[in-house]
Amino acid sequence: MDVKIVIFDWDGTLVDSVDHIADSLHQAATELGYPALEREAYRDIIGLGMVEALERLYPGISREEMTTIREGYGNYFFRKVTTPQNIFDGMADVVADLRCAGRGCSVATGKSRRGLESALVSSGLGTHFDITRCADETRSKPDPRMLEEILQFYGVEPSEAVMIGDTRYDLEMAQRIGMPSIGVEWGVHKRDVLGGYAPHAIVDSVPDLRSVLGL
Numbered sequence: 001m002d003v004k005i006v007i008f009d010w011d012g013t014l015v016d017s018v019d020h021i022a023d024s025l026h027q028a029a030t031e032l033g034y035p036a037l038e039r040e041a042y043r044d045i046i047g048l049g050m051v052e053a054l055e056r057l058y059p060g061i062s063r064e065e066m067t068t069i070r071e072g073y074g075n076y077f078f079r080k081v082t083t084p085q086n087i088f089d090g091m092a093d094v095v096a097d098l099r100c101a102g103r104g105c106s107v108a109t110g111k112s113r114r115g116l117e118s119a120l121v122s123s124g125l126g127t128h129f130d131i132t133r134c135a136d137e138t139r140s141k142p143d144p145r146m147l148e149e150i151l152q153f154y155g156v157e158p159s160e161a162v163m164i165g166d167t168r169y170d171l172e173m174a175q176r177i178g179m180p181s182i183g184v185e186w187g188v189h190k191r192d193v194l195g196g197y198a199p200h201a202i203v204d205s206v207p208d209l210r211s212v213l214g215l
Helices: 018-031 039-044 050-057 063-077 091-100 113-123 145-154 168-176 191-197 206-213
Strands: 005-008 104-109 131-134 161-165 181-184 201-203
Touching: 005 145, 018 039, 018 050, 018 063, 050 063, 091 104, 091 206, 104 145, 113 131, 131 145, 145 161, 145 168, 161 168, 168 181, 168 191, 181 191, 181 206, 191 201, 201 206
Parallel strands: 005 104, 005 161, 104 131, 161 181, 181 201
Antiparallel strands: none
């Protein structure tokens, strides 16, 4: 692909954190008396902002109840620090090689700013990204606001960038503004779901991703 800017999702795309997120949500909600849901339900909302995720998991939840669950979730989630070992094999090299090739790299994530800032430092990936956008400072996926803000930062058009993500929310976000996307199958959603959003490609390995990106 001949694009100037590569935009990555974080959880499930760069970092192997999907199960930890699902476990943390399950623990926080059930300890407060909310019903235990199927594991796939917790996985399926990964990529959304926390407010949107909890509204989908527990329809009718109040803002006060949501705050309580979010606090519990944070207590569980931040017990585990994201390390370089949590990065999917080969993805750190993908980001580094893109930078060496003169392409801009950024992150668009459903994480909170607090969560992302911590992970950027502890993973060692932070220095590679020119700009990062989080759901709690803009709009949650699949609203394309965070992509629009990243494009404005670089001064480029949607066709000059690509969104790489593991969820339907990533690919729908890109589709809404005519940005090419690449779906990766090592995170939340598989080919049958990702293919519904007209991605440029769907890959199931890092070498395949490198090939699509021309690395």
